[in-house]
Amino acid sequence: xxxxxxxxxxxxxxxxxxxxxxxxxxxxxxxxxxxxxxxxxxxxxxxxxxxxxxxxxxxxxxxxxxxxxxxxxxxxxxxxxxxxxxxxxxxxxxxxxxxxxxxxxxxxxxxxxxxxxxxxxxxxxxxxxxxxxxxxxxxxxxxxxxxxxxxxxxxxxxxxxxxxxxxxxxxxxxxxxxxxxxxxxxxxxxxxxxxxxxxxxxxxxxxxxxxxxxxxxxxxxxxxxxxxxxxxxxxxxxxxxxxxxxxxxxxxxxxxxxxxxxxxxxxxxxxxxxxxxxxxxxxxxxxxxxxxxxxxxxxxxxxxxxxxxxxxxxxxxxxxxxxxxxxxxxxxxxxxxxxxxxxxxxxxxxxxxxxxxxxxxxxxxxxxxxxxxxxxxxxxxxxxxxxxxxxxxxxxxxxxxxxxxxxxxxxxxxxxxxxxxxxxxxxxxxxxxxxxxxxxxxx
Amino acid sequence: xxxxxxxxxxxxxxxxxxxxxxxxxxxxxxxxxxxxxxxxxxxxxxxxxxxxxxxxxxxxxxxxxxxxxxxxxxxxxxxxxxxxxxxxxxxxxxxxxxxxxxxxxxxxxxxxxxxxxxxxxxxxxxxxxxxxxxxxxxxxxxxxxxxxxxxxxxxxxxxxxxxxxxxxxxxxxxxxxxxxxxxxxxxxxxxxxxxxxxxxxxxxxxxxxxxxxxxxxxxxxxxxxxxxxxxxxxxxxxxxxxxxxxxxxxxxxxxxxxxxxxxxxxxxxxxxxxxxxxxxxxxxxxxxxxxxxxxxxxxxxxxxxxxxxxxxxxxxxxxxxxxxxxxxxxxxxxxxxxxxxxxxxxxxxxxxxxxxxxxxxxxxxxxxxxxxxxxxxxxxxxxxxxxxxxxxxxxxxxxxxxxxxxxxxxxxxxxxxxxxxxxxxxxxxxxxxxxxxxxxxxx
Numbered sequence: 001x002x003x004x005x006x007x008x009x010x011x012x013x014x015x016x017x018x019x020x021x022x023x024x025x026x027x028x029x030x031x032x033x034x035x036x037x038x039x040x041x042x043x044x045x046x047x048x049x050x051x052x053x054x055x056x057x058x059x060x061x062x063x064x065x066x067x068x069x070x071x072x073x074x075x076x077x078x079x080x081x082x083x084x085x086x087x088x089x090x091x092x093x094x095x096x097x098x099x100x101x102x103x104x105x106x107x108x109x110x111x112x113x114x115x116x117x118x119x120x121x122x123x124x125x126x127x128x129x130x131x132x133x134x135x136x137x138x139x140x141x142x143x144x145x146x147x148x149x150x151x152x153x154x155x156x157x158x159x160x161x162x163x164x165x166x167x168x169x170x171x172x173x174x175x176x177x178x179x180x181x182x183x184x185x186x187x188x189x190x191x192x193x194x195x196x197x198x199x200x201x202x203x204x205x206x207x208x209x210x211x212x213x214x215x216x217x218x219x220x221x222x223x224x225x226x227x228x229x230x231x232x233x234x235x236x237x238x239x240x241x242x243x244x245x246x247x248x249x250x251x252x253x254x255x256x257x258x259x260x261x262x263x264x265x266x267x268x269x270x271x272x273x274x275x276x277x278x279x280x281x282x283x284x285x286x287x288x289x290x291x292x293x294x295x296x297x298x299x300x301x302x303x304x305x306x307x308x309x310x311x312x313x314x315x316x317x318x319x320x321x322x323x324x325x326x327x328x329x330x331x332x333x334x335x336x337x338x339x340x341x342x343x344x345x346x347x348x349x350x351x352x353x354x355x356x357x358x359x360x361x362x363x364x365x366x367x368x369x370x371x372x373x374x375x376x377x378x379x380x381x382x383x384x385x386x387x388x389x390x391x392x393x394x395x396x397x398x399x400x401x402x403x404x405x406x407x408x409x410x411x412x413x414x415x416x417x418x419x420x421x422x423x424x425x426x427x428x429x430x431x432x433x434x435x436x437x438x439x440x441x442x443x
Numbered sequence: 444x445x446x447x448x449x450x451x452x453x454x455x456x457x458x459x460x461x462x463x464x465x466x467x468x469x470x471x472x473x474x475x476x477x478x479x480x481x482x483x484x485x486x487x488x489x490x491x492x493x494x495x496x497x498x499x500x501x502x503x504x505x506x507x508x509x510x511x512x513x514x515x516x517x518x519x520x521x522x523x524x525x526x527x528x529x530x531x532x533x534x535x536x537x538x539x540x541x542x543x544x545x546x547x548x549x550x551x552x553x554x555x556x557x558x559x560x561x562x563x564x565x566x567x568x569x570x571x572x573x574x575x576x577x578x579x580x581x582x583x584x585x586x587x588x589x590x591x592x593x594x595x596x597x598x599x600x601x602x603x604x605x606x607x608x609x610x611x612x613x614x615x616x617x618x619x620x621x622x623x624x625x626x627x628x629x630x631x632x633x634x635x636x637x638x639x640x641x642x643x644x645x646x647x648x649x650x651x652x653x654x655x656x657x658x659x660x661x662x663x664x665x666x667x668x669x670x671x672x673x674x675x676x677x678x679x680x681x682x683x684x685x686x687x688x689x690x691x692x693x694x695x696x697x698x699x700x701x702x703x704x705x706x707x708x709x710x711x712x713x714x715x716x717x718x719x720x721x722x723x724x725x726x727x728x729x730x731x732x733x734x735x736x737x738x739x740x741x742x743x744x745x746x747x748x749x750x751x752x753x754x755x756x757x758x759x760x761x762x763x764x765x766x767x768x769x770x771x772x773x774x775x776x777x778x779x780x781x782x783x784x785x786x787x788x789x790x791x792x793x794x795x796x797x798x799x800x801x802x803x804x805x806x807x808x809x810x811x812x813x814x815x816x817x818x819x820x821x822x823x824x825x826x827x828x829x830x831x832x833x834x835x836x837x838x839x840x841x842x843x844x845x846x847x848x849x850x851x852x853x854x855x856x857x858x859x860x861x862x863x864x865x866x867x868x869x870x871x872x873x874x875x876x877x878x879x880x881x882x883x884x885x886x
Contacts, residue, residue: 322593
């Protein structure tokens with residue numbers, strides 16, 4: 001056994017991830033020391049209530065409610081409390097005390113990332129956050145380091161396990177969302193209040209972090225266009241399957257360049273979260289259950305995909321410990337911290353300027369001339385039709401006249417043109433109902 | 444424009460990858476400087492012949508045949524010459540001169556890695572080699588850093604694009620190997636002498652590198668069991684498809700623990716390259732063409748997969764430039780280099796001790812009692828049958844009597860038991876021919 005230098009590690013939070021981190025720090029102590037080149041001594045675990053019941057038993061003498069004292073005496077601080085305060089204040093205190101920081105706090109990074117990275121730069125410390133996006137899947141290091149010499153053009157990520165579980169089961173079993181969501185809650189895959197997941201807030205935070213890294217740009221959370229999955233019905237899933245697609249909640253980060261709608265050929269980016277149609281033969285289509293995957297298109301590297309478990313206490317703990325070893329190596333090696341590069345600082349364009357393909361499903365009167373009328377409205381709105389499929393819809397009530405369903409696949413169109421055109425369609429006499437409007441990504 | 448500190452970069456080699464690196468260093472100079480925090484000045488390009496024709500035009504004044512002088516005056520040396528000498532000597536000279544090193548040289552790392560990493564440790568320099576395995580796919584950093592706090596139990600990699608292209612086309616088109624190989628050579632996916640690829644030498648080098656990193660152990664190249672794909676026929680591919688498998692050349696790196704065949708419960712590893720049957724629903728089965736993918740199973744992180752282009756000048760240049768930015772950041776930050784941890788140093792077990800499942804295909808006499816006879820031989824050899832499928836084989840000539848084909852899927856068996864049993868089967872009167880013996884991985 002080598003007599004390594006000791007580093008004092010403070011753990012803030014002892015929830016599902018924190019208690020696994022404490023457990024693995026203890027059981028794998030020798031291996032971690034060999035890899036870090038330092039003995040990682042768990043100096044204490046800051047919790048709100050030392051008597052709270054926990055899944056994993058933790059040594060009582062390590063628990064403390066005095067986070068500040070613990071932080072000030074530590075070399076590395078692992079923040080796993082979540083939320084904005086007091087996590088933000090604790091991380092600031094850690095950096096000011098000369099500690100390196102490991103965090104899994106996506107909400108904090110998506111809202112206060114710039115402030116935290118600047119503070120780290122000023123004191124020459126580093127902030128590691130592999131666990132903040134896509135759990136155990138290494139995606140932060142690949143974007144920050146491996147692709148640092150390349151230009152990322154596009155990211156499409158399935159970064160929320162709860163919504164992927166729901167959509168995957170709806171797709172696989174033809175189930176309705178309500179019953180799958182209830183199952184997910186029973187199995188612990190969804191919270192009692194599922195808003196953060198199903199409305200896309202969680203995915204939007206991760207999208208902001210991924211886009212910031214990929215485009216070397218500060219992407220504020222409110223620059224991320226966000227739509228959730230609550231509008232997705234069994235009927236929409238069935239129609240998607242029939243057309244060779246699957247519906248996935250995607251975080252799309254896109255570099256826009258050389259496009260007419262971006263002024264003077266300057267570059268811009270679009271960051272958006274929404275349910276989209278993904279072709280069945282796209283690698284993202286086969287990401288099942290609560291798994292996550294991030295598909296990256298880079299100028300030189302081409303297409304890359306990173307796949308794995310997106311959540312779970314153990315899995316996220318793996319990412320935290322990887323960061324801890326990196327932080328320890330850096331702490332021992334000395335030298336300046338590695339800051340985030342945001343020198344590109346590309347502007348974010350509004351969702352209205354995004355160009356993509358769409359699938360528009362309409363219920364229309366079943367009589368001659370209707371298709372010509374619909375096609376005319378689309379054409380007037382600068383939306384070009386790629387495919388049309390017409391079928392007779394079942395009457396929804398005894399008083400209903402015969403109606404037909406039109407599934408229209410468009411060529412690429414500008415979002416604003418498309419949405420104005422859909423409004424005109426909705427107001428037109430021949431259109432009974434706009435059933436769905438979905439973007440198509442990845443083809 | 445920020446006035447960055449200048450770092451002198453030496454490029455050794457101007458082939459497909461080197462010329463792309465030189466090109467991207469020039470065209471992306473400003474972006475690279477922002478990301479590295481240093482201006483990366485290409486000080487020179489060492490080549491064998493300054494007048495040789497090249498795909499990408501390089502500034503004549505940068506070319507030199509005097510590699511030593513170039514190296515000694517540089518901060519970072521990029522070695523893209525390939526082969527053992529003079530690459531080995533040049534890297535040693537670079538490290539001794541205080542330079543950090545970026546290399547894509549898998550042959551050198553698989554044979555002289557320990558010597559090179561030790562030399563880097565002694566002078567406090569770092570060696571980066573993301574491009575040495577699986578081209579642009581980030582796999583070195585995830586294994587070295589992201590999973591440093593976890594325990595990797597198993598890696599299955601498709602790490603050779605040429606053989607994946609050949610097997611994928613044989614599978615998709617029912618083609619014979621000879622015609623696909625000729626196509627691959629015509630398209631530049633295979634060398635005129637394809638031995639290094641089709642016999643698994645290239646994959647074995649990568650397997651040694653991956654296993655060394657994953658298990659924190661020095662894995663010499665001759666500890667890697669290696670079989671190529673030249674024995675794979677159209678008939679074997681068809682039979683695999685029929686049984687729900689696809690044949691892939693896999694690099695398998697496995698941690699063996701708690702097994703009866705490993706003495707005293709101590710841990711050991713197995714590193715092997717061979718064509719194996721992979722279930723069609725395994726993520727590796729859908730890796731097509733010249734693409735690569737590395738599937739990693741870790742104790743805490745669970746299953747991860749990294750997918751992308753495994754070769755190509757541009758793609759590999761992306762990985763080299765990512766390493767260059769890392770090397771530059773480290774060079775600027777100062778501090779000690781990050782050495783490779785080989786403290787675990789687990790022993791490698793012989794292929795004979797490996798435990799896996801097998802599919803054995805036999806041509807046998809078509810008469811009663813044959814199956815009982817074959818089953819008896821297997822049972823005597825401690826090989827347990829999981830599935831048997833029998834079909835009537837077509838006579839191969841006018842004098843042939845009727846014969847039947849037996850496709851036997853085994854439960855897990857010890858390789859040595861299996862191979863001895865297959866020998867006894869081959870010598871038995873009822874067996875006309877052992878058609879194929881293939882391992883099954885990933886189920």
